[in-house]
Amino acid sequence: MGLGRFGGGVGATRWLHRQGARVLVTDLDTADALRDSIDELADCPVDYRLGEHRESDLDDADLVVVSPAVPKNRSPFFRAARARGVAWTTEINLFLERCPARVVGVTGSGGKSTTAAMVDAILRHATKDAPHAGTCYLGGNIGRSLLGDIEGMTPNDTVVLELSSFQLEDLPHIARRPDVAVYVSAWPNHLDRHLTYESYLDCKLNMIRDAAPEIAVVVGVDEPKARSLIESTARANKLRISPARDANPEVELNVPGAHNAHNARCAGAAARSLGIRDADIRAGLASFTGLPHRLQFVRRLAGVDYYDDSKATSTGATLMALRAFHQPVIALIGGQRRDGSQQTLVAALCKCARMVICFGDVGGDVFRDLQPHRRADEAQAFACVSTLEDAVTAAHRAATFGDVVLLSPGFPSYDAFANYERRGRAFASRVAELG
Numbered sequence: 001m002g003l004g005r006f007g008g009g010v011g012a013t014r015w016l017h018r019q020g021a022r023v024l025v026t027d028l029d030t031a032d033a034l035r036d037s038i039d040e041l042a043d044c045p046v047d048y049r050l051g052e053h054r055e056s057d058l059d060d061a062d063l064v065v066v067s068p069a070v071p072k073n074r075s076p077f078f079r080a081a082r083a084r085g086v087a088w089t090t091e092i093n094l095f096l097e098r099c100p101a102r103v104v105g106v107t108g109s110g111g112k113s114t115t116a117a118m119v120d121a122i123l124r125h126a127t128k129d130a131p132h133a134g135t136c137y138l139g140g141n142i143g144r145s146l147l148g149d150i151e152g153m154t155p156n157d158t159v160v161l162e163l164s165s166f167q168l169e170d171l172p173h174i175a176r177r178p179d180v181a182v183y184v185s186a187w188p189n190h191l192d193r194h195l196t197y198e199s200y201l202d203c204k205l206n207m208i209r210d211a212a213p214e215i216a217v218v219v220g221v222d223e224p225k226a227r228s229l230i231e232s233t234a235r236a237n238k239l240r241i242s243p244a245r246d247a248n249p250e251v252e253l254n255v256p257g258a259h260n261a262h263n264a265r266c267a268g269a270a271a272r273s274l275g276i277r278d279a280d281i282r283a284g285l286a287s288f289t290g291l292p293h294r295l296q297f298v299r300r301l302a303g304v305d306y307y308d309d310s311k312a313t314s315t316g317a318t319l320m321a322l323r324a325f326h327q328p329v330i331a332l333i334g335g336q337r338r339d340g341s342q343q344t345l346v347a348a349l350c351k352c353a354r355m356v357i358c359f360g361d362v363g364g365d366v367f368r369d370l371q372p373h374r375r376a377d378e379a380q381a382f383a384c385v386s387t388l389e390d391a392v393t394a395a396h397r398a399a400t401f402g403d404v405v406l407l408s409p410g411f412p413s414y415d416a417f418a419n420y421e422r423r424g425r426a427f428a429s430r431v432a433e434l435g
Contacts (some may be wrong), residue, residue, distance in 0.1 A: 002067025011145020257324025
């Protein structure tokens with residue numbers, strides 16, 4: 001239930017087929033919208049029900065595997081499955097129930113992808129020359145399902161999983177928990193799904209709730225309410241608490257920003273809890289060059305640096321990106337309109353950017369909200385254009401030596417792009433064309 005434009009259901013579909021199951025993929029999106037995901041399954045004989053869900057498809061269903069993107073409390077199809085007593089699960093639960101390797105779970109409102117990748121970089125460096133070291137795997141929300149890798153895994157291996165609140169929502173239905181739980185950050189997020197900050201945090205706490213006492217909990221969260229809840233839950237389960245602030249890798253990172261230094265401390269604390277030496281932690285972090293579309297350096301042209309942070313689809317992520325640079329910033333902001341106030345984002349843009357170029361579906365709204373904040377000396381410029389390509393062109397014309405042109409949109413990509421990755425690639429392609 002839910003193949004997804006990102007292909008989130010592809011791994012589960014393929015794995016279920018390999019287990020001998022008859023698989024029906026059902027998704028409310030059309031075949032055209034899901035083309036990339038369907039193409040990935042071209043060699044896998046499964047049936048499709050696209051553009052709708054049909055309750056009759058549940059007539060002979062033994063199991064429903066629900067995508068984390070499905071809001072179960074608002075889904076008539078899911079309610080119908082429950083009413084019929086059809087068993088259900090999720091891809092991440094299928095994996096954790098069967099995974100023989102030790103697992104590092106990484107979650108947070110921001111920074112979880114980078115932190116998970118940093119942990120993976122440390123582990124790969126630490127084990128590359130060890131004759132009996134196991135294999136490292138990176139997956140979960142960060143990229144691909146690891147269900148297909150289970151058969152080759154051993155207890156000597158280590159899996160690093162980025163885990164979203166959507167994936168953690170249903171973790172109480174199984175007994176397995178990560179062996180190391182890393183909490184990078186916390187602020188209100190996905191409230192259209194969780195409704196309240198408390199419900200959002202409750203999902204995050206599932207990573208350590210009812211966990212075995214030998215589990216280590218790395219706490220990098222600064223927000224007082226979340227930090228208190230994480231630590232009290234850990235203490236109630238007699239878990240080992242490792243504050244991230246106590247970890248000091250003392251390494252010059254290849255990714256900018258204080259938030260990435262924080263991510264590195266979280267990753268270092270996680271690696272240390274696994275027994276990794278500090279020298280290997282430093283070397284692993286020094287080898288990390290960043291993730292695509294997350295403050296990724298694209299090009300330097302005429303003394304201007306261009307950065308792709310298309311993954312920043314929330315206000316919190318854009319705030320961290322803006323604070324990562326000491327140079328003057330030309331910020332490209334826009335995307336799909338969403339509910340909620342933009343005042344926090346507007347205030348940060350006025351404080352941290354010398355120029356803001358708005359684009360896309362929400363561009364006019366942000367541009368309008370910026371107007372009352374114009375400084376009297378007019379040292380700051382605001383502009384509004386139609387497309388991302390227009391925004392890059394406008395930034396190129398306005399940029400001077402020493403500036404940073406930063407795509408950190410603050411909004412989802414779906415007004416013009418199938419996902420943030422395509423938006424980031426379009427940005428990089430346009431930047432490459434600049435003369």
